[in-house]
Amino acid sequence: MNLEKVVFGFFVVLAATLNFGFFIGDISNPDLHNPYELFAAVVVNLIATVLKFGDRTQIGAVHLATSLVADLQLIGASLLYGYAIYISSAGLTDSWTASVVSLSGGALLANVVSIVLLVVDTVSFHRG
Amino acid sequence: MNRFQRRVRRESVRAAAASATQASETVFLVLRRMRAPLIVLITIFAVSVVGLTLIPGMDAQGRPWRMGFFDAFYVMSYTATTIGFGELPYPFTYGQRMWVTVSIYLTVIGWAYAVGSLLALLPVHAGQVSRGGRRRCPPRGARWRRRWPAAHRRRARRRWPSSCR
Numbered sequence: 001m002n003l004e005k006v007v008f009g010f011f012v013v014l015a016a017t018l019n020f021g022f023f024i025g026d027i028s029n030p031d032l033h034n035p036y037e038l039f040a041a042v043v044v045n046l047i048a049t050v051l052k053f054g055d056r057t058q059i060g061a062v063h064l065a066t067s068l069v070a071d072l073q074l075i076g077a078s079l080l081y082g083y084a085i086y087i088s089s090a091g092l093t094d095s096w097t098a099s100v101v102s103l104s105g106g107a108l109l110a111n112v113v114s115i116v117l118l119v120v121d122t123v124s125f126h127r128g
Numbered sequence: 129m130n131r132f133q134r135r136v137r138r139e140s141v142r143a144a145a146a147s148a149t150q151a152s153e154t155v156f157l158v159l160r161r162m163r164a165p166l167i168v169l170i171t172i173f174a175v176s177v178v179g180l181t182l183i184p185g186m187d188a189q190g191r192p193w194r195m196g197f198f199d200a201f202y203v204m205s206y207t208a209t210t211i212g213f214g215e216l217p218y219p220f221t222y223g224q225r226m227w228v229t230v231s232i233y234l235t236v237i238g239w240a241y242a243v244g245s246l247l248a249l250l251p252v253h254a255g256q257v258s259r260g261g262r263r264r265c266p267p268r269g270a271r272w273r274r275r276w277p278a279a280h281r282r283r284a285r286r287r288w289p290s291s292c293r
Binding site: 035036039043046047050051053054056078082085086 | 156198
């Protein structure tokens with residue numbers, strides 16, 4: 001047992017769960033998607049990305065790549081959200097909400113890949 | 129292409145590959161060392177922004193108003209980088225000012241930690257610069273002259289790279 005691995009697993013899983021929490025619910029209903037949860041998902045994803053820096057193994061590189069994809073999609077989602085609220089004359093309509101939530105769904109897929117990698121890495125770990 | 133040309137070409141290709149590997153190693157090393165400061169910075173930023181969106185504010189007519197995430201992020205970005213555009217979009221309430229005071233100090237600590245760690249990664253320190261470039265081993269014969277005083281010998285030895293001893 002090793003604190004660094006606990007922290008790593010914690011942030012990877014928390015990134016995926018927060019992302020899932022924002023994603024779930026009717027895709028075009030803005031009441032079901034809390035902006036605070038999106039913000040938390042972005043922040044935890046960024047922290048998970050930074051935790052993955054500097055691992056030169058193959059699996060570490062794929063971990064970092066999936067995390068970067070998730071960051072890209074979540075930041076895109078929050079930019080769209082900001083555009084809908086502050087710039088768009090129609091405000092946060094159903095279609096804007098659907099765009100934001102579907103982008104976060106893409107990030108969720110990347111986070112799921114990340115969790116699969118984590119599980120594969122754990123299962124294939126040989127003691128000694 | 130004769131044998132000599134082929135050899136030159138092979139060696140230059142190998143050197144380019146080695147230098148690319150070296151650069152990638154360096155980037156990964158820097159990223160690895162910057163992990164802790166970056167996480168501290170991200171956390172401080174996130175806490176400050178969430179605090180600003182939660183604290184009640186007032187708009188120009190004195191009605192209660194809350195900052196959105198964009199406003200809060202904008203305010204924190206220009207405050208943390210000491211640009212300081214002021215209290216936007218409406219003048220702050222006292223609660224907001226108290227929170228911004230706390231977050232100014234926190235973000236300055238975060239930035240100082242990050243920039244300090246980045247500078248500490250540079251291989252050159254001030255002492256080495258003033259000494260004039262790379263340190264070299266002295267020639268063989270100059271190392272152990274009996275008639276040099278012991279203190280001078282010790283000092284000279286300290287100036288050499290450790291691989292010469």
